[in-house]
Amino acid sequence: MASQVTFIGAGNMAGAIIGGMIDSGYLRDAITATSPSDEMLAPMREKYGIHTATDNAAAVAEADVVVLAVKPQIMQDVCAGMRDAIQARKPLIVSVAAGLPAETLEAWLGGELAVVRCMPNTPSLVGAGAAGLYANAKVSDTQRDLATELLEAAGLVEWVDDEGLLEAVTAVSGSAPAYFFLMFEAMEEAGVSLGLPADTARRLAMQTAFGAARMAMDSDKTPGELKRNVMSPGGTTERAISHLEDAGMRRIVAEAMDACAARAREMA
Ligand code: NAD
Numbered sequence: 001m002a003s004q005v006t007f008i009g010a011g012n013m014a015g016a017i018i019g020g021m022i023d024s025g026y027l028r029d030a031i032t033a034t035s036p037s038d039e040m041l042a043p044m045r046e047k048y049g050i051h052t053a054t055d056n057a058a059a060v061a062e063a064d065v066v067v068l069a070v071k072p073q074i075m076q077d078v079c080a081g082m083r084d085a086i087q088a089r090k091p092l093i094v095s096v097a098a099g100l101p102a103e104t105l106e107a108w109l110g111g112e113l114a115v116v117r118c119m120p121n122t123p124s125l126v127g128a129g130a131a132g133l134y135a136n137a138k139v140s141d142t143q144r145d146l147a148t149e150l151l152e153a154a155g156l157v158e159w160v161d162d163e164g165l166l167e168a169v170t171a172v173s174g175s176a177p178a179y180f181f182l183m184f185e186a187m188e189e190a191g192v193s194l195g196l197p198a199d200t201a202r203r204l205a206m207q208t209a210f211g212a213a214r215m216a217m218d219s220d221k222t223p224g225e226l227k228r229n230v231m232s233p234g235g236t237t238e239r240a241i242s243h244l245e246d247a248g249m250r251r252i253v254a255e256a257m258d259a260c261a262a263r264a265r266e267m268a
Contacts (some may be wrong), residue, residue: 002030003146006059008078009069010035010044010052013096017067018126020153022048023127025231034059041251057085065146068105086110092143094150096120098174099267102136102163108195114138116147119169120154122177130154132169132247134162167264170259174264179256181210 005021007014010033016029032051033044041052053059060066060082070078075097079086086093086111094116095105102115116139120131131151135144144159151157160166184205191201216223231238 002027003064004030005032005067005150006063007031007033007067007069008056008060008082009033009071010040011069012122013045013120014067014069016120016127016129017069017096017154018048018050019128020124020155021150022050024153026150026153030065030081032049032059034106035258044128057083060091061245062087063089063091065092066096066148067150068093068097070097072100073179075105076108082126083108083110086113090098090114091099092116092146094118094147098170099264101268102134106136112138114140114143116143117163118147118151119166119174121175123171124154127154130173131157132166133153133157133159134166135159136163164265167261167268170264171260173258181254184209187228200255245252 005026007018014033018033021031022028028049028261029051032053034053034056035041035043036054038052041054044050045052046215066082066086068075068078075095088104090113091116093105093109095102097105099117099223100117101119105115106115114134117134118131119133120129124131131154133147133151135147139147148159150158156220158169160169166234182200187205188198188201191205192198196204212226216226219226221229227241231241
């Protein structure tokens, strides 16, 4: 029998995970999503055919997994409102909220709970997410497998064994879609300077990023080897790559990711 999963919050992130679960065949009847107003819930019912509720405490009463998918600023109040119901049931807690440590969530929900913290990213909205997961010591192997199954429905899942590493995950994947969007903007602008129409440059840049990612994922070769394979001596690619290396591309990326991880630490 499928585990009963209740999503607290029915916004973008909850929708992304629920959509993925349904696409991968998870039983609709075992999924509930909550929100204070029915306005957010009606589309969830229509699109996914899942259960919905406006009362968080009632919705977790029979849950095996409770996914916390509300904004971090309101999390403490939301936890307080369902603390007794959570303590009566002791489900696995999975949080997708940025910056809230497992220990804090556990304390807000009354203590002694199995908590998985997840750092997802926005491509999970199109089923191509990348998420880092951390489990506290109370999470069983079965619960870990269940969390993997739920989150894998929205993309790649990688476990880290130290909660602090979620800050590195934030730098490598959580915030990283925006790095690539910046690259697309820069490539489009440069393509226009070289005479291409903007939409042509944009489509070519995006398809090339998609193709490069696909090729790297399907290949046994390292990204460095794949890069060298397209760099014939004295050719066009070698000229472009030399320019990027000489201009400090690696240092700039490292500094940006250090700044990202430092900000994640400040917010924790
Ligand atoms: P969102 O605003 O789309 O959704 C939040 C939902 O919470 C809404 O459906 C709202 O109705 C509901 N809500 C508000 N008060 C509630 C309450 N008292 N009880 C139950 N539900 C309530 O937000 P989102 O983008 O889905 O973000 C949700 C969480 O996911 C956040 O903690 C965020 O840090 C995390 N996250 C989001 C992204 C992202 O790309 N969107 C990435 C990483 C992490």
